[in-house]
Amino acid sequence: MLPSPISKIILDGREFLVKRDDLIDPYLAGNKYRKLYSLINTPKDTLNKLISYGGTQSNAMLAIAALAKSKGWDFIYYTKTLSKQQKEDESGNFFHARNLGMQHKELDRAIYRDYVASLRVNLDNNSLVIEQGGAIQDARVGLEVLAQELRQQLLKHKDVKALATPSGTGTTALFLALSLPEFTIYTTPCVGGVSYLREQMQALHDIPKNLVILSPKKKYHFAKPYKEFYAMYVKLQTVAIEFDLLYAPAMWEALLEQTEEKVLYIHSGGVSGNESMLRRYSQKSFFNL
Known part of the structure; x- marks a missing residue:
């Protein structure tokens, strides 16, 4: 629209x-729609995986999950270690993103920063890393x-x-x-x-x-x-x-x-x-x- x-x-x-x-x-609305506009218009066969990271309240996380589902792409999202309550919550962005097919990966807080900094190492041509918040x-x-x-x-x-x-x-x-x-x-x-x-x-x-x-x-x-x-x-x-x-x-x-x-x-x-x-x-x- x-x-x-x-x-x-x-x-x-x-x-x-x-x-x-x-x-x-x-x-997939608001500024996340605008940030992801070029990806929305990317042919499905160009990529097969999106990777990002951040918090479980992230609007970008949910928008990327919706985009990946519409394209048939995998979406892997990294966070720091979550509480049991966060994992079991059946409302909010994290819950909806997982229902859209997002694959969630937890990282220990001690290694989180270094790990996300290395996400582009040995990245194949069919995968794309999207910085936290969609900053690309x-x-x-x-x-x-x-x-x-x-x-x-x-x-x-x-x-x-x-x-x-x-x-x-x-x-x-x-x-x-x-x-x-x-x-x-x-x-x-x-x-x-x-x-x-x-x-x-x-x-x-x-x-x-x-x-x-x-x-x-x-x-x-x-x-x-x-x-x-x-x-x-x-x-x-x-x-x-x-x-x-x-x-x-x-x-x-x-x-x-x-x-x-x-x-x-x-x-x-x-x-x-x-x-x-x-x-x-x-x-x-x-x-x-």
């Missing part, structure tokens, strides 16, 4: 636009398609000169800024801090001047429940669009506190993970779900 539509919302008395990339596909150079292809859509759609919204997208590795924000130099691109780190985000981006390309990183008011640990994130999730429910609990709260918090102009938020999908995240929030004594 392309191009994805744009919705208008009012939040804290401010008007925002939302690029509805969450509507593209239940699993080919991601730029899909993000240029997104940039073309936005440039055309925003002809009807000439008062919008700023876009926003949350960051894990920063791949989406970086390539979008490179493709749309006439717009300010806001982002904020959701994995690690500003320094980590800059390092991840600079590994792919020099950071352009129109890319503005908004610093979070404190250091957040990825996928950990925070009272202010749940409060933001509840506030966002008033606009009749469901947003994810992993990335969206941090980005909206930064936008509301650190910007003033009209902004278009690019919905990065990932709402499939809310099922397990909401259960984790419900276990906190300061929530009443």
Whole structure:
């Protein structure tokens, strides 16, 4: 479904636009659809195996699993050692990814970093390693398609000169800024801090001047429940669009506190993970779900 539509919302008395990339596909949506765009259009007989690594809450993991299943490719995913509860959980991204055929491999924490660094050693031509979060150079292809859509759609919204997208590795924000130099691109780190985000981006390309990183008011640990994130999730429910609990709260918090102009938020999908995240929030004594 392309191009994805744009919705208008009012939040804290401010008007925002939302690029509805969450509507593209239940699993392969949002920025993961854009990052994996070139692979989506790769002929089935080009590859037979995808390999990646990361956490069990990863939206990229689920998107790659859905892509591999659609192509008939094997998908091997490496994580650090999991708890019994994580393995037996029958909800959330990890559960759905395994149901789509993902082969899960656990690595001891002591060897995890070195092992994933060696995944490309002796890799055959029919296999592809996708970096954590989908941070690959080919991601730029899909993000240029997104940039073309936005440039055309925003002809009807000439008062919008700023876009926003949350960051894990920063791949989406970086390539979008490179493709749309006439717009300010806001982002904020959701994995690690500003320094980590800059390092991840600079590994792919020099950071352009129109890319503005908004610093979070404190250091957040990825996928950990925070009272202010749940409060933001509840506030966002008033606009009749469901947003994810992993990335969206941090980005909206930064936008509301650190910007003033009209902004278009690019919905990065990932709402499939809310099922397990909401259960984790419900276990906190300061929530009443």
